[in-house]
Amino acid sequence: MNTRAPSVNWNYPTAMRVGPGRVNELPAACRELGIHTPMLVTDPGLADLPMVETALRICRNDGLKIAVFADVKSNPNGANVDSGVAALRAGWHDGVIAFGGGSAMDAAKAIALMAGQGRPLWDFEDVGDNFRRVDEAGMVPVIAVPTTAGTGSEVGRSSVITDDVARVKRIIFHPKMLPALVILDPELTTGLPHSITAATGMDALSHNLEAYCARGYHPMAEGIALEGMRLVHEYLPRAVADGRNIEARQQMLVASSMGATAFQRGLGAMHALSHPLGALYDAHHGLLNAVLMPYVLQANRDALEAPMERLARYLDLPQAGFAGVLNWILALRAEIGIPHSLEEIGIGTDQVEQVGNMAVADAAAAGNPLEFDAAGYSAILERALRGVV
Missing domain, CATH: 3.40.50.1970 (Rossmann fold)
Structure with a gap:
């Protein structure tokens, strides 16, 4: 590199x-x-x-x-x-x-x-x-x-x-x-505040991660997503820590484009939930995906053991498998200042059922590794609201 x-x-x-x-x-x-x-x-x-x-x-x-x-x-x-x-x-x-x-x-x-x-x-x-x-x-x-x-x-x-x-x-x-x-x-991009760098960078990760996990056969998109996540793993902390780091800024721009190229394979529950939440609460899309990420990952665990094993090896994480990826995401969020729960960014509990109904109807739901009904999406949302991974 x-x-x-x-x-x-x-x-x-x-x-x-x-x-x-x-x-x-x-x-x-x-x-x-x-x-x-x-x-x-x-x-x-x-x-x-x-x-x-x-x-x-x-x-x-x-x-x-x-x-x-x-x-x-x-x-x-x-x-x-x-x-x-x-x-x-x-x-x-x-x-x-x-x-x-x-x-x-x-x-x-x-x-x-x-x-x-x-x-x-x-x-x-x-x-x-x-x-x-x-x-x-x-x-x-x-x-x-x-x-x-x-x-x-x-x-x-x-x-x-x-x-x-x-x-x-x-x-x-x-x-x-x-x-x-x-x-x-x-x-x-060098003048972006730390918070925007972090939230948008996690949005790039969400696109690559959901494309990597999505249902359907598309090895080209899967390969692009895998390398996109490696770039985020290596360069997002650097871009947040030093906004003038041109190499980190460029690699994050590339990772962002890679995520949107890869998600022609599909997205998933992160976006199925963030779309209605953004419409109802006018909240920042990237930040919503960043907060939702570990809760959605955990809800899909039964379908993700094998791909998370490959991802953990590719990123050379200190811990193997699904647990290694989940812990990396939690640590990354903490390092770059992403809130742990939706309540911390002003999302309330008043529309949980409505969001669940909207999520199951969202186009992104079709790519999710597991098929959730409205109650399933509401359950993920409730855990994200309380911060219970």
């Missing part, structure tokens, strides 16, 4: 430019995709920061007519997407730059999808073959520039958008929602 952060180009699962300082290639990326009037989609917390100002200056100095859209919630909703589409059309923008964390990525990809559609957003929910309703000519290209290492949405073909009316998170999907070009620049 290199002890520095190399600059490389990849073409899997899409065109990727990886390395420090590569955000400076934004204008060239736009030209490559035929984008002349990009709309940069970000969130309010980033909109006025130097990194966004720098990206805008680079593009304007190259003659691009660029504007910013930042009306994006931490859990983006349908209204955010509608507003973004209106702004895109009003500015005659011919492409989108998704710049930020998972919320900006999801909103940006949905806005790019909806640019020229005649149907409402929810008509493209990932149910059956709804994606065939999309007018592909009405989509605009996306360049993704993640500033957190967690969701991996930059290499995903879907967006998670909250339906505020139904109070559920819906997955909007189309194969061409995959960004046409991705820039992974670790220098953009």
Whole structure:
């Protein structure tokens, strides 16, 4: 393993430019995709920061007519997407730059999808073959520039958008929602606070871990997930301890993209629970997965002895098997400051039954190693609320 952060180009699962300082290639990326009037989609917390100002200056100095859209919630909703589409059309923008964390990525990809559609957003929910309703000519290209290492949405073909009316998170999907070009620049992540680095890093772990454990035959995804977890094991503590560690920051960006590449195999109960909890409590998605992780792992233990044995060996953990992996996760959470229970992050006991019903209906439930009913999901939630692994 290199002890520095190399600059490389990849073409899997899409065109990727990886390395420090590569955000400076934004204008060239736009030209490559035929984008002349990009709309940069970000969130309010980033909109006025130097990194966004720098990206805008680079593009304007190259003659691009660029504007910013930042009306994006931490859990983006349908209204955010509608507003973004209106702004895109009003500015005659011919492409989108998704710049930020998972919320900006999801909103940006949905806005790019909806640019020229005649149907409402929810008509493209990932149910059956709804994606065939999309007018592909009405989509605009996306360049993704993640500033957190967690969701991996930059290499995903879907967006998670909250339906505020139904109070559920819906997955909007189309194969061409995959960004046409991705820039992974670790220098953009060095200013993240410790808490966000920890929560988003655990989100990357959750994607790799659930993909590794998911039902179904997909050895390629399993292999990617395994190496993604090794990168998290080695580099997440370093990134939290020293936010200026460029090597650690880059390896976590890569681990994040690997997790989202691997979870085409499936996800599981972590996400089946975090989606409704995020919709009901507007809580941070990565933090929810981080807190839920050991409780979901324990609930699936009967199906995981063999894969956890392999994982413990691959990570060279001091303790073998399932117990070794579980104890590593508990120790990692404690080391980087992840709360132990959901109650500690403001999740109450008032909607346990409702969350159980929503979890069993969530698309992520289909990949879980064991099949839980609503009562089973509620039981996991109750243990996570009390902190009883």
